[in-house]
Amino acid sequence: MNESTASGKLFLVPSPIGNLADITFRAVETLKSADLILAEDTRTSSVLLQHYSIQKPLTAYHQHNEHRVFQHLTEQMKAGKVMALLTDAGTPGISDPAFLLVRACVQEGVPVECLPGATAFVPALVNSGLPINRFCFEGFLPLKKGRHTLLTELAKEERTMVFYESPVRLVKTLDQLAEYFGADRACCVSRELTKKFEENARGTLKEVADHFRQKTVKGEIVIVVAGI
Template sequence: MITFVPTPIGNLSDITLRALDSLREADMICCEDTRHSRPLLKHFEIDKTLISLHDHNEAQRVDELIDKATNGANIAVISDAGMPMVSDPGYRLMQAALKHGIAATVLPGPSAVLTALAGSGFPTHAFFFGGFLSVKKGKRRTALEIASQADFTSLFFESPHRIGSTLEIIADINPELPVCVARELSKKFETYHRGTAAEVHAYFQQRKAKGEIVLVINKEAEVFPAASVNPPAV
């Protein structure tokens, strides 16, 4: 059995009981970064063999893991935070498990995408997740132009080092476009910055962005006061 296990995106208390059971019952745990995962596992007193599984070695590791699963090993797969396979490693392993008829299951759990969608206050009936925006400005602008005209909410992951540039592009496309920058979700300094593209861009021109960011866009969303911020999460 291969079990894909979501892990907290910030607050360790968000892990599920089923996730903990799966990690405790696993013969080995595949993780994106062993240095990142060890503190999480130590917190819950889980001591298992860790195997690195990330974008740069997943293709090479798949055959080894499929062989172990074929011979009866229970394998748990986690990423650094959130859902494996969603802009994180695991997709190739899932495909291989299906190809070889190995039982594989995915547990529900924390997701930065759904948390940001609900917390933004933007329409939730239909949405598109575009993963990480391109580092190339031309491709980034194309994706943002499409999102600015879409009839659904669009969400993207973005680096704190590029969010200023990205907001500048959006403000140039349509300064009145409603946007939300959801930052450090579920962590102590969680914030949602909502407003028009021009307002939120101006906010981040004056303040250096830090932490993990989800960008939310919807042309039909209600425009909140400039850069409104939620109280920090507890």
């Protein structure tokens, strides 16, 4: 489908994953020029916007309302409104809301542009010390349905694997990965990336699980696991 002749557009704007300085000049200018900023959490995004003196209308766009509002937003862009989508941290669409809106814009001929910028799994993968010539990004594992099937399949994966996880489930997930992949499989867990207390724990799945078992875990988590 051809792009709309109206001036409306959707910008996907990566936001810092920790350090507020990790945003591009272009991203700041894009946010300043948008008619409306869509935010996964308006409170979180407000901190970033205030830091860079960006004063633009802000509205919530998250997993709990995206099915209800994405079509209306698309219609507004078709009519000429320029919107910028921000998630709490990182690039929109990577384990965060964006897909439904992007797909609708593409189908309706609304231009979509994704700016380059922060994504948590890239620095975690690169500094893991594991092979990065070929890798697969799995995001968050299913909590229940499909988890066993997926882990069984991934146990045979030759590429380096990248997962996201929450602090409260980290040790349980590492133990489970050790169960399916073998306790001696190499891994690296990165947390608090770009922040003062950034940590990259490297070793076997068992060693890293035992390391985090002894402490209170905070921050965003990326797990990188070697393939077979």
